[in-house]
Amino acid sequence: MRIGMLTGGGDCPGLNAVIRAVIRKGEGIYGDQLVGFGHGWRGVMDGESRDLTIDDTYGLVRRGGTILGTSRTNPFQSDDGVARVLDTLARERIDALIVIGGDDTLGVARQLGTDSGVAAVGVPKTIDNDLSGTDFTFGFHTAVQIATDAVDRLQTTAESHDRVMVVEVMGRHAGWIAAYAGIAGGADVVLVPEDPFDIAEVCARIEHRHRHGANYSIVVVAEGAAPREGTLTVQSGEVDEFGHVRLGGISNVIQDEIGQRTGFETRVTILGHVLRGGTPTAYDRVLATRFGIAAIDAVHDGEFGTMVALRGERIERVPMDDAVREPKTVDPELLDVAGMFLG
Ligand code: F6P
Numbered sequence: 001m002r003i004g005m006l007t008g009g010g011d012c013p014g015l016n017a018v019i020r021a022v023i024r025k026g027e028g029i030y031g032d033q034l035v036g037f038g039h040g041w042r043g044v045m046d047g048e049s050r051d052l053t054i055d056d057t058y059g060l061v062r063r064g065g066t067i068l069g070t071s072r073t074n075p076f077q078s079d080d081g082v083a084r085v086l087d088t089l090a091r092e093r094i095d096a097l098i099v100i101g102g103d104d105t106l107g108v109a110r111q112l113g114t115d116s117g118v119a120a121v122g123v124p125k126t127i128d129n130d131l132s133g134t135d136f137t138f139g140f141h142t143a144v145q146i147a148t149d150a151v152d153r154l155q156t157t158a159e160s161h162d163r164v165m166v167v168e169v170m171g172r173h174a175g176w177i178a179a180y181a182g183i184a185g186g187a188d189v190v191l192v193p194e195d196p197f198d199i200a201e202v203c204a205r206i207e208h209r210h211r212h213g214a215n216y217s218i219v220v221v222a223e224g225a226a227p228r229e230g231t232l233t234v235q236s237g238e239v240d241e242f243g244h245v246r247l248g249g250i251s252n253v254i255q256d257e258i259g260q261r262t263g264f265e266t267r268v269t270i271l272g273h274v275l276r277g278g279t280p281t282a283y284d285r286v287l288a289t290r291f292g293i294a295a296i297d298a299v300h301d302g303e304f305g306t307m308v309a310l311r312g313e314r315i316e317r318v319p320m321d322d323a324v325r326e327p328k329t330v331d332p333e334l335l336d337v338a339g340m341f342l343g
Contacts, residue, residue, distance in 0.1 A: 008040030008105030021292025151185030
């Protein structure tokens with residue numbers, strides 16, 4: 001078969017491990033020809049393609065980012081976008097697509113399948129771990145490890161200076177990274193989108209802790225965390241092609257409020273894209289590799305419109321609809337665990 005592959009949306013450690021696994025099994029076992037499209041759906045619209053062979057896979061398992069490039073382009077946003085996608089797929093004689101992305105990228109694949117019969121299999125990707133249908137996405141484990149390392153480092157400097165440290169991590173719709181890194185790093189306050197916060201309560205908790213002997217505090221904030229009653233405005237207003245506002249900066253507001261209300265010296269660190277960069281952890285390399293193998297198998301079984309997913313210990317196939325329906329938010333039980341150690 002001639003199989004196209006693309007990576008869309010924000011990059012994520014482990015993308016190259018998926019690409020490597022697909023090529024290795026596709027070319028090596030099935031005798032497929034693999035075609036890589038550059039920069040997500042934009043590359044399919046623009047006909048930006050290249051052949052991928054086993055020669056491209058050496059050293060790829062440990063390499064961060066994506067050798068294909070990525071974008072947040074949505075073909076449904078331009079008048080001729082879908083037609084251009086279909087033209088490219090016909091010209092390249094693509095029998096099936098492996099689409100590696102989050103809900104937006106997979107949503108396009110699902111729509112093209114329904115409307116135009118494009119044969120696609122999805123691979124779930126996001127450091128945020130907020131995709132439904134799968135227990136975990138690759139990239140999440142790496143992001144949590146980077147965030148935890150950062151919290152550990154900030155703790156020693158916070159302690160030396162008697163400071164409150166506010167650490168902002170990614171997490172638009174869900175606070176998975178904040179919850180995991182908060183628990184692992186022993187944070188004193190964890191703020192997530194699932195549970196709007198009251199800044200007065202946050203300050204009271206920090207003051208209580210400092211009255212009982214602590215000379216520093218660590219506050220971990222997901223970028224999508226919001227105050228109760230929408231009192232603190234933090235959005236930049238810029239919107240991407242999938243309608244998402246660019247986030248980042250809630251922690252600056254929180255820093256100012258904590259500083260003013262408690263009188264404690266407060267500093268902020270926004271980890272942002274650092275969480276997406278660099279080499280994947282061993283866990284993410286293994287998960288990404290298993291997803292890649294499962295995706296090429298699903299193509300050869302003709303299971304189009306599905307996404308490979310981790311369910312417990314097993315890799316399964318689930319309808320792509322499951323992934324794009326709604327974000328997977330943090331289990332309240334996990335938030336309770338984080339809450340146990342606060343303050
Ligand atoms: O991939 C999701 C995500 O990591 C979000 O947490 C974040 O809001 C977004 O990407 C930022 O992406 P970019 O700035 O690269 O568009």
